[in-house]
Amino acid sequence: xxxxxxxxxxxxxxxxxxxxxxxxxxxxxxxxxxxxxxxxxxxxxxxxxxxxxxxxxxxxxxxxxxxxxxxxxxxxxxxxxxxxxxxxxxxxxxxxxxxxxxxxxxxxxxxxxxxxxxxxxxxxxxxxxxxxxxxxxxxxxxxxxxxxxxxxxxxxxxxxxxxxxxxxxxxxxxxxxxxxxxxx
Numbered sequence: 521x522x523x524x525x526x527x528x529x530x531x532x533x534x535x536x537x538x539x540x541x542x543x544x545x546x547x548x549x550x551x552x553x554x555x556x557x558x559x560x561x562x563x564x565x566x567x568x569x570x571x572x573x574x575x576x577x578x579x580x581x582x583x584x585x586x587x588x589x590x591x592x593x594x595x596x597x598x599x600x601x602x603x604x605x606x607x608x609x610x611x612x613x614x615x616x617x618x619x620x621x622x623x624x625x626x627x628x629x630x631x632x633x634x635x636x637x638x639x640x641x642x643x644x645x646x647x648x649x650x651x652x653x654x655x656x657x658x659x660x661x662x663x664x665x666x667x668x669x670x671x672x673x674x675x676x677x678x679x680x681x682x683x684x685x686x687x688x689x690x691x692x693x694x695x696x697x698x699x700x701x702x703x704x
Contacts, residue, residue: 529614529639529667544571548578562589567596576603589635593619596627605632606663611646613639613667625654633661635690639670644679657686665690 542550551559559579566572567590579586580602587604590596593616596605607624610616614637628634634656636647647664656662664687666676677689 529637529670544574544578547575548582551579551584552582556584558585558587560587560589563591565591565594567594567599573598573600576600591616591619592624593621595621596624599627601629605629606635607632608635608637609647609650611636611638611643613643613670625656628660630660633663635663635665637665637667638676639667641679643671644676648683648685651685651687662687663690664688665692668692668695 561572561576561579563569566588569575572588576586576588577600580600585604586600586602587606588596588599589606590608592607592609596607599605605628607628610620625634636643636650638644638647644664651657651662664676664680664685666673673689673691679685680687680689
């Protein structure tokens, strides 16, 4: 657990201090019990955990398709190349825009994704500028997601359609299914 960011829309504040320490073999055994093909390592901020890189490598070695959801403030260059990275670029309304580690964009692979969580139209315009400035859509998948309770999903969808943006619209499905239930 843990996250050095304090985004205005954070939905996992319980991860700031809660959780438990588990050795790598115990984590691998817990994952194996569920028999998944695909494993997502998320947080808080997974890269803030000292053993996240060995965990990602072990999951890949065990044959899982692995993705890492990271807040983008920490260097991703040491992440195993087999891992699909979902890199969250923090927008101005997140309150954490100054913590974006822009050199991470140089590490992005075609199978990776860039995600923007948007709070308002100013965030949307800012994300459009970053999208074009860094030619992100030509390099990887790009996701735009409305911050729950701050931006109407339909409104964001209309902006994307109006502007013909080469992005995918994303909702937090777990929020629709389980609300704010911790760990879901």
